[in-house]
Amino acid sequence: MRIFFNILLVVSALFFPWWATGVFMIAACSFVPRFYEVVIYGIAIDALYSSSYGFHGFSWVWSAYASAVLLAAHFLRSRLSW
């Protein structure tokens, strides 16, 4: 599962629309425990696509989003069982 999501996120970051990558990040963090790699993907996407103008001046959207998803998933997983 972990390898599958890693491959999916690499392919998604390069070829899929940004919103698909966002959804895959949530799925990866939900299904794989401690999916820390998601932060690396966030940083990589920012490094690859972001410019100095960023998004309304903020150039770290994907790093912040990936970190938030990871933390949220970790928080929810510790309180839910499936």
Add this chain to the structure above:
Amino acid sequence: MTYLRRSNVQAKKNRNLSILVIMGVVLLFAVHVAFPNFYAGLISPIASIAWKSESSVLGGFSRLGSLVRSKYALLIENGRLEREIESRDTGALLLESLRRENEELKALLGREHSGKDVLGLVLSRPPLTFYDTLIIDIGSSDGIVAGDKVYAGGTVLLGDVSEVFGATARVSLFSTPGRIVPVVFGSSTVQAQATGRGGGNFEARLPVDIEIRKGDSITFPHIRSHVFGIVEEIIVDSTDSLQTILFKAPVNMHELRFVEVETGSSQR
């Protein structure tokens, strides 16, 4: 009764691993903050190989698709395109003569643009990129520098080069959300600040007394003849002394395949 205590060795191991990973992530962030182009320089060459192979694969599929289309459909499309070309010919001739006259006048006054255009293949475009940026397959080896202006079809000004790597460059579109650019409305000298809204869309605020019509062209204060945007919508509120002008670039950013980079335009 004796109970065995649960071993906490595994929990300790997990906690140590988590701390290690978090430290690693923080280190990655720190490198990214300190050297913003470090990761981009590492990843871009690898990503460009993937994008180039994707472009050739998709190009092959589209050619395959055109082979299997029926002859009748092609005949109909051919007829439609011929009629469209005829209707546009007259206007294009006039436009071309005006453009030439404009260039000649600028040359006469010593203001011709001396840079050359370098054609670039768009490797990545919105909506793939969240930040309204383009990745193109030309870089410093082609004489591109940061700040060079980027056009679509040679006339539509899209943005400027923000980062240059060896064989690729990143183009920041003027429509990047939140980016403020100076624009000139129509043939008038009314200048205003426009704010990017993403995907080639812009918003500007002007006093209500300035007459702006739908379809008016908008330019960027730059010596080269170009089109920047076309007015799409004008919102006037009776309680507001300012009107909101919504305009967009006359090209679809999602369908861009090639762009031209005007070398040397960063100095002007």
